Amino acid sequence: MKRDDFDTINLKAIVETTHITGSLDDDFVFYNDITQFPAWIECMKLNMFAVVMCVKGRLDVEINSYLHSISTRQVIIGRPNDLVANLRVSDDFKGNVFCVSQNLIHTNLSHSALWNRALRVMDNPIVDISSDKIKLYQLYDGILQRKATLSDKSPYDREIILSVVRAALFELLADMGEMCDRFGGGAVRQREILFKRFIELLNRVEVRPRLVAWYARQLCVTPKYLSTVCRNVSGRTAFDWINSYVVEDIRRYLKYSDMTVKEISNRLLFPNLSFFGKYVKTHFGESPTALRVKLRE
Numbered sequence: 001m002k003r004d005d006f007d008t009i010n011l012k013a014i015v016e017t018t019h020i021t022g023s024l025d026d027d028f029v030f031y032n033d034i035t036q037f038p039a040w041i042e043c044m045k046l047n048m049f050a051v052v053m054c055v056k057g058r059l060d061v062e063i064n065s066y067l068h069s070i071s072t073r074q075v076i077i078g079r080p081n082d083l084v085a086n087l088r089v090s091d092d093f094k095g096n097v098f099c100v101s102q103n104l105i106h107t108n109l110s111h112s113a114l115w116n117r118a119l120r121v122m123d124n125p126i127v128d129i130s131s132d133k134i135k136l137y138q139l140y141d142g143i144l145q146r147k148a149t150l151s152d153k154s155p156y157d158r159e160i161i162l163s164v165v166r167a168a169l170f171e172l173l174a175d176m177g178e179m180c181d182r183f184g185g186g187a188v189r190q191r192e193i194l195f196k197r198f199i200e201l202l203n204r205v206e207v208r209p210r211l212v213a214w215y216a217r218q219l220c221v222t223p224k225y226l227s228t229v230c231r232n233v234s235g236r237t238a239f240d241w242i243n244s245y246v247v248e249d250i251r252r253y254l255k256y257s258d259m260t261v262k263e264i265s266n267r268l269l270f271p272n273l274s275f276f277g278k279y280v281k282t283h284f285g286e287s288p289t290a291l292r293v294k295l296r297e
Contacts, residue, residue, distance in 0.1 A: 006083060006256065010047040011101055022148030024161050027104040030144055031097050034059070034089055043085035043256050049100045050078040051172070053129070053137060057093030062086045063125055064248045065255045065295060073134050075127040075172065081203050083252045096141050104165070127176050140168045194219065195233040198226065202245050207269055210246055212238045247283050254288060255295040261288045 011026050021031040034052065052059060054070045061068055062085045063078060070076045078084055080102055089095075129137070143164050147157060154160070197219055202208060209215070215238065216223040223238070230238040246268065253264045265276035265288075280288045 006043060006045040006252075008047045009044040011099055014099060022144055022161075024158065024165065027101040028161070028165050029099040030141070032095070032141075034087070034093065034095060034097060043083060046078050046080055046082045046084060048080060048102065049105050050084070051098040051100070052076050052078075053096045053098075053134075055094045055096070055134060055138070057090040057095075059090075059093060059095065060086070060088045065251045068125060070126055073129045073131060075129055075175075077125045077127065079125075079203070083256065085256065096137070098165075098168070100165070100169070105169075127172065129175055133171065133175060136171065137168065140164055140171075191229045191233055194221065194226070194229050198230065198238065199241070202241060207267065208242060208245050208249065209269060210242055212242065215242070243283070250280060250283075250288075251291075251295065254292040261292070264288070 011023075011029050014020065014029050015023055019031065019033065020029050023029045052061075052070070053075045054072055056072055058069060058071045059076070061076065062083075063076075064083050065085075067086075068076060144161065147161055147164075198215060201215055201218055212223040212227060216226045219226065221229075227238045230236060230241060234241070236244075249268055250264070253259060253267065254261075257264070259267065261276070262273050265273050268276070270276040270279065277287060280286070280291060284291050286294070
């Protein structure tokens with residue numbers, strides 16, 4: 001069977017198919033056995049945020065065909081629509097896995113300053129954690145595990161667990177350091193909101209059009225205004241952001257799918273194979289066929 005798409009993993013599937021330590025409805029799952037994570041077995045597309053914290057040892061994982069490694073006192077974060085594959089750990093690995101729904105993240109990252117800081121993950125999914133903070137995260141994990149195993153249930157369990165999760169998220173945001181410029185004022189906040197909506201739209205669409213005008217129409221603004229806002233908020237134009245997503249789509253399809261180059265070109269809405277080849281050459285420096293060979297080495 002030709003593999004032209006990727007299996008998507010969500011929180012419900014994790015609860016139903018893996019041995020978890022605990023969960024909070026369809027918003028949060030945590031466990032300490034990394035081998036239970038589905039990407040351990042095969043390539044999966046995330047429909048959630050996945051946070052893996054390394055307490056000891058080493059973890060290697062491919063995210064969107066890039067190999068990342070973390071060791072003691074580091075965290076790696078996967079975002080919705082990230083393609084995760086080839087997850088491997090050292091024999092002495094110890095760590096924690098937290099999977100959080102988009103709903104919970106968006107509810108708790110609604111403040112613009114937090115959103116700006118979280119954008120850092122787009123360029124670097126690895127966060128360094130101090131030894132004191134690792135102990136703090138382990139305390140959070142201990143509370144969650146204790147609540148999950150208590151036989152006496154309370155009507156306030158959900159709020160207690162949610163409060164611990166929120167605290168851990170805020171700690172993680174603090175550890176992500178300074179992000180972009182600091183903003184203030186109502187007009188600036190409106191620009192941040194528009195930029196956030198633009199990034200969410202980029203993440204939401206399965207096949208991404210490459211015209212700024214298409215995204216501007218969906219957001220009810222002009223292409224020029226959208227590009228100006230993107231540059232002011234992130235330092236990159238809307239066109240740059242769109243291309244960065246399309247480039248990653250090309251990389252993952254060439255590496256992981258069995259589709260032909262022509263099929264990938266059609267899938268990603270290129271007008272013809274020649275245009276697709278030139279686009280790949282411009283961004284990668286080689287032809288699609290040569291790039292596929294290189295990515296699969």
